[in-house]
Amino acid sequence: MNQSISPYHHGDLRNCAIIAAAELIESIGSYDITISQVAKRVGVSTPALYRHFTDKDALLTAVRELTHLGIMDYITRAQADIEHGTLAHLDALGSAYLRYATDKKAFFGLMWEDHGDTESRRAEARAKRTGFQVLHEAIELYLQRHKPESAGESLKTATLMWSTAHGIATLQHNRMLDTFDEDADAHTLLRTATRAILQSGE
Amino acid sequence: MNQSISPYHHGDLRNCAIIAAAELIESIGSYDITISQVAKRVGVSTPALYRHFTDKDALLTAVRELTHLGIMDYITRAQADIEHGTLAHLDALGSAYLRYATDKKAFFGLMWEDHGDTESRRAEARAKRTGFQVLHEAIELYLQRHKPESAGESLKTATLMWSTAHGIATLQHNRMLDTFDEDADAHTLLRTATRAILQSGE
DNA sequence: CACCTATGTTAACGGTGATAACATTAAGTT
DNA sequence: AACTTAATGTTATCACCGTTAACATAGGTG
Numbered sequence: 506m507n508q509s510i511s512p513y514h515h516g517d518l519r520n521c522a523i524i525a526a527a528e529l530i531e532s533i534g535s536y537d538i539t540i541s542q543v544a545k546r547v548g549v550s551t552p553a554l555y556r557h558f559t560d561k562d563a564l565l566t567a568v569r570e571l572t573h574l575g576i577m578d579y580i581t582r583a584q585a586d587i588e589h590g591t592l593a594h595l596d597a598l599g600s601a602y603l604r605y606a607t608d609k610k611a612f613f614g615l616m617w618e619d620h621g622d623t624e625s626r627r628a629e630a631r632a633k634r635t636g637f638q639v640l641h642e643a644i645e646l647y648l649q650r651h652k653p654e655s656a657g658e659s660l661k662t663a664t665l666m667w668s669t670a671h672g673i674a675t676l677q678h679n680r681m682l683d684t685f686d687e688d689a690d691a692h693t694l695l696r697t698a699t700r701a702i703l704q705s706g707e
Numbered sequence: 708m709n710q711s712i713s714p715y716h717h718g719d720l721r722n723c724a725i726i727a728a729a730e731l732i733e734s735i736g737s738y739d740i741t742i743s744q745v746a747k748r749v750g751v752s753t754p755a756l757y758r759h760f761t762d763k764d765a766l767l768t769a770v771r772e773l774t775h776l777g778i779m780d781y782i783t784r785a786q787a788d789i790e791h792g793t794l795a796h797l798d799a800l801g802s803a804y805l806r807y808a809t810d811k812k813a814f815f816g817l818m819w820e821d822h823g824d825t826e827s828r829r830a831e832a833r834a835k836r837t838g839f840q841v842l843h844e845a846i847e848l849y850l851q852r853h854k855p856e857s858a859g860e861s862l863k864t865a866t867l868m869w870s871t872a873h874g875i876a877t878l879q880h881n882r883m884l885d886t887f888d889e890d891a892d893a894h895t896l897l898r899t900a901t902r903a904i905l906q907s908g909e
Numbered sequence: 910c911a912c913c914t915a916t917g918t919t920a921a922c923g924g925t926g927a928t929a930a931c932a933t934t935a936a937g938t939t
Numbered sequence: 940a941a942c943t944t945a946a947t948g949t950t951a952t953c954a955c956c957g958t959t960a961a962c963a964t965a966g967g968t969g
Contacts, residue, residue, distance in 0.1 A: 664884070704907065743924080754928080
């Protein structure tokens with residue numbers, strides 16, 4: 506874990522701790538980690554981390570910033586070769602969201618679940634060019650092309666599509682989606698919902 | 708907390724502990740409670756609870772059974788004076804789900820979030836006549852009346868409507884729904900989604 | 910060099926879930 | 940009624956948790 510010349514002072518503890526925490530979260534598949542586990546992984550005593558993070562939640566908040574980069578990566582890759590504002594584009598965005606939720610289970614939970622500081626979660630979600638904004642723009646484009654009379658509804662429509670994707674992702678994340686319909690498939694459901702929402706009112 | 712004649716043996720510790728845990732969860736608005744807090748509330752030593760629950764998760768699982776009764780209560784009341792299988796009926800069911808999620812925040816989280824034993828959560832959701840089954844029957848009725856050609860899709864449609872309601876409820880639960888659209892209203896969104904899903908394909 | 914600040918260390922505190930060893934009572938058998 | 944046993948309480952204890960305090964070491968600046 507990237508240590509300086511000195512055996513006493515680490516040199517880059519803050520960043521290394523964040524990365525170590527992220528690795529740990531990913532490896533155990535849960536963000537229910539321990540400060541001591543992180544410290545041990547970096548090769549440092551537990552209280553050393555309190556020089557760089559006011560408390561455990563501050564460390565998790567720092568990891569959460571990485572997760573937003575991660576989901577943007579999924580989204581960017583998903584829409585790389587797709588014409589923006591098409592139905593296929595919206596499918597790709599939804600699909601990326603679902604895949605992130607299952608691939609990076611613990612990060613997805615860390616991003617949204619209600620532990621610790623609520624406000625930092627909201628701030629982080631808004632801070633950068635997030636997945637939501639990409640979705641919003643894609644929907645705006647789609648509506649302008651195919652349903653110009655509903656173009657003013659793009660924000661509401663984006664919120665609704667996000668909610669639907671999030672519900673499907675969350676239920677799958679918590680292994681609940683197939684509780685009642687054992688054949689339920691997240692991607693199929695979302696494609697159905699996408700079409701229903703976009704053609705509504707016609 | 709209902710004690711027997713003996714000052715030593717409690718008499719009904721198991722049930723009292725479940726109720727005390729539920730009260731505690733409701734009062735602090737989180738299911739992140741402590742065995743000791745529950746024990747103190749019942750007036751008993753902490754390890755006494757381990758005679759009745761194998762571990763903390765077992766106690767929470769017992770509380771979760773109560774929460775399913777609670778949400779069924781919301782649903783039953785919501786549909787009391789409404790003709791089944793109508794659009795108004797579906798609105799009422801969705802509305803009840805959203806209200807439960809905000810009114811009984813901690814219970815809602817306890818019901819669905821991924822802590823401890825996954826299988827007990829699935830089992831509990833399936834065990835009784837749950838909210839989902841009510842929703843499923845209502846949709847079946849609605850489709851038979853208004854869209855008989857889609858009657859075979861009732862299970863998929865119910866899963867989709869549940870997912871959507873769940874997504875909206877979860878985002879609101881985690882105070883994320885208005886992150887991007889500050890005017891977002893859960894009930895309005897769900898009504899829009901309900902109509903979109905039901906009329907899709909026409 | 911002297912000093913200050915940043916950043917490590919070990920020691921300790923109260924609280925946690927959980928177990929072990931022991932105490933008390935209720936219930937059943939004779 | 941007396942003895943046994945199982946159920947269900949108790950206190951003592953464990954390892955671990957997040958966190959703070961007190962102390963140690965290094966690097967940078969006068």
